[in-house]
Amino acid sequence: MVRQLAYHEIHEIFARFQAVEPEPKGELDHVNAFTLLVAVALSAQATDAGVNKATRALFAAVDTPQKMLALGEEGLTEHIRTIGLYRQKARNVIRLSQILVDSYGGEVPSSRAALQSLPGVGRKTANVVLSMWFHHPAQAVDTHVFRVGNRTGIAPGRDVEQVERAIEDHVPAPFQKHAHHWLILHGRYICVARKPKCGICPIRDLCLYEEKTL
DNA sequence: ATCCCGAGGG
DNA sequence: CCCTCTGGAT
Numbered sequence: 001m002v003r004q005l006a007y008h009e010i011h012e013i014f015a016r017f018q019a020v021e022p023e024p025k026g027e028l029d030h031v032n033a034f035t036l037l038v039a040v041a042l043s044a045q046a047t048d049a050g051v052n053k054a055t056r057a058l059f060a061a062v063d064t065p066q067k068m069l070a071l072g073e074e075g076l077t078e079h080i081r082t083i084g085l086y087r088q089k090a091r092n093v094i095r096l097s098q099i100l101v102d103s104y105g106g107e108v109p110s111s112r113a114a115l116q117s118l119p120g121v122g123r124k125t126a127n128v129v130l131s132m133w134f135h136h137p138a139q140a141v142d143t144h145v146f147r148v149g150n151r152t153g154i155a156p157g158r159d160v161e162q163v164e165r166a167i168e169d170h171v172p173a174p175f176q177k178h179a180h181h182w183l184i185l186h187g188r189y190i191c192v193a194r195k196p197k198c199g200i201c202p203i204r205d206l207c208l209y210e211e212k213t214l
Numbered sequence: 215a216t217c218c219c220g221a222g223g224g
Numbered sequence: 225c226c227c228t229c230t231g232g233a234t
Contacts, residue, residue, distance in 0.1 A: 026230085040230075041231090041232090043230055043231085044229090045218085045229060045232095047221075047228090047229050047230090049229095050221060050222080050229080084219040084220045084221075085219045086218095086219065087218075087219075088219085088232085089219090120233090122232045123231090124231060141230095142230035142231080143228085143230065144229090188229090192228090193228060194227070194228070
């Protein structure tokens with residue numbers, strides 16, 4: 001496993017991320033907590049661009065669990081057919097909407113346990129909603145964060161929870177809030193999975209990737 | 215560990 | 225063609 005970078009190195013890395021993008025936002029379109037939850041649930045193994053294309057028309061008409069139930073599973077399936085895993089996702093979103101109406105007054109719950117009890121909502125999706133909407137200090141570790149954390153030495157770990165903890169323990173407090181989005185953006189546009197663009201990487205001199213592979 | 219699944223990129 | 229994309233449930 002890659003070694004853990006030192007505190008001052010990680011501080012410098014995030015200072016550079018901040019200089020490039022001072023207020024990083026998620027790139028999943030949404031208009032409220034419910035549509036955020038649905039968009040994140042739909043984004044599993046899919047690109048944000050693909051999800052946004054499908055939810056643009058959907059969220060214009062459907063922005064509450066009640067309206068989602070009125071649309072129905074078949075109607076929802078038509079909207080999201082272009083997204084991977086669409087059958088399971090349609091079924092989960094309809095079941096989830098029913099639970100929100102039945103048990104949470106049509107609102108999105110703000111506790112991790114309640115969120116993760118919803119069908120199709122696991123640790124990662126719950127963390128995104130908790131941090132993005134409810135401003136809780138939760139670190140969502142997805143494929144990008146996991147890859148970048150391990151490659152660079154910012155947050156190495158064998159599994160998601162180890163990487164989560166490494167971020168909590170080693171990313172300086174002032175950068176915690178936006179760490180998730182900075183790591184996502186870095187992973188999406190520079191530290192890409194297949195062929196990382198080290199030639200244009202702003203943190204190349206601090207990263208452990210080439211040291212490890214060469 | 216495996217399944218679910220389509221779109222886009224290389 | 226093959227791989228990857230802000231995973232979750234079994």
